[in-house]
Amino acid sequence: MLRTPLSFPSPEVRTMSSAPPPGLDPERLRGFLDRERxxxxxxxxxxxIIEGGRSNLTYVVTDGTGQWVVRRPPLGHVLATAHDMKREHRVISALHPTAVPVPEPLVLCQDEEVLGAPFYVMEFVAGTPYRTAEQLAPLGPERTRAAVLGLVDTLVDLHAVDPEAVGLGDFGRPDGFLDRQLRRWGKQLDASRSRDLPGIDELHAALGRELPRSPAPAVVHGDYRLDNALLDEDDRVGAVLDWEMSTLGDPLTDLGLLTMYSVPLDLPHSPVSTTAAVPGHPTPAELIERYAARSxxxxSAISWYTAFAWFKLAVILEGIHYRYTLGQTVGAGxxxxxxxxxxxxxxxxxxxQEG
Known part of the structure; x- marks a missing residue:
């Protein structure tokens, strides 16, 4: 199962009810925490449960005084490699002592008898994930610009982490990373191909012909964008979230994706949310310049990475469309x-072509 790195506008948190949310039994969790912590x-x-289009499930739990966050795989049968709680817990544990803002991991549970699946508990970090232009616009141009540039600075901090020094030297396979990524998404396209898509095979082939030489490998987030971060009251990145696609690889793939999400789509009523058109939002060129200067x-090859991000998102969207035609999606948009x-x-x- 591939995670869908898209945001569909939705309420952040479901209203509290007397019944526990699916996938989390508060009493069993309390018993586990009393034993382990x-x-x-x-x-x-x-x-x-926190909403937001994520494939892994995220909950906020409280005893009336303190708050914590629980992450677990989706309900039902899932591929362990696609929803590896141990891996997610490992990367934030490694990054927590660094300059990269991540929630403090508290405990990992691999015993499926507790909640029906592996899970981990981390600290609750207060902040706002800005998912839509309507949410971000009230900050105003100056604060918006500072917040997005701060997101770039945090990305530079992430890519500056020495994987070996934090125990992540074996966290991925950097050699041949781009080639494997391109082949992976090509296979995913073939699995979702149900109609003629002019230009997509041309794009895939061109990406393969112009494969750049990767810089030194770094810890990459894999889905780095504004709504996968919490901004604090000063509009600074208080925590980077959703590390389920992280690995060791080419750091410019993160920048390419962030650049892609910073291009205004000018598509009214689009089900794919974007904040790029908000006044004050830095242009893609400004984000690239900021990253280059600080890192x-x-x-110079960022056009390839941005084009690859467009290709990857096109494949993901086509997969969603394909499932929609089969009646396998639920919800609006x-x-x-x-x-x-x-x-x-x-x-x-x-x-x-313009690169």
Whole structure:
């Protein structure tokens, strides 16, 4: 199962109810925490689930005094490699002592008898994930600009981490990273191919012909964008979230994805949220310049990485469209996903040609 790195506007947190949310039994969790972290919890736990289009499930739990966050795989049968709680827990544990802001991991549970699946508990970090232009716009141009540039600075901090020094030297396979990524998403396209998509095979082939030489490997987030971060009251990145796609690889793939999400799509009523058109939002060129200046990395091939991001998102959108045609999606907006795919393909081709 591939995670869908998209944000569909939705409420942040479901309203608290007397019944526990699916996938988390507060009493069983309390028993586990009392055994593994005695004194952490001082009363009965209640829980609510956080929304936001994530494939792994995220809950906020509280005893009325303190708050914590629980992460577990989706309900039902899942591929362990796609929802590896141990791996997610490992990367934030390694990064927590560094300059990269991540929640403090508290405990990992691999015993499926507790909640029906492996899970981990981490600290609750207060902050706002800005998912839509409507949410971000009230900050105003100056604060918006500072917040997004701060996101770039945090990305530089992440890519500056020495994987060996933090125990992540074996966290991935950097050699041949881009080639494997391109082949992986090509296979995913073939698995979702149900209609003619002019230009997508041309884009895939062109990306393969122009494969850049990767810089030194770094810890990459894999889905780095504004709504995978919490901004604090001063509009600074208080925590980077959702590390399920992280690995060791080419750091410019993170920058390419962030650049792609910073291109205004000008698609009214799009089910794919973006904040790029908000006044004050830095342009893609400004983000690239900021990253290059602060990291010292050569970003001359960034057009390839941005075009690859357009291709990857086109494939993901086509997969969603395909599942929609089979009646396998539930919710609003899925009927419009198919119309977005040609837009992403065109952006990918144009970006690669202009690079």
């Amino acid at each position: 005695p004194g952490l919890v001082s009363g009965p736990l209640s829980a609510r 010292g990395r050569d970003t 899925f009927d419009r996903i198919g119309d977005l795919v040609p837009v992403f393909i065109e952006h990918g081709l144009t970006t690669l």
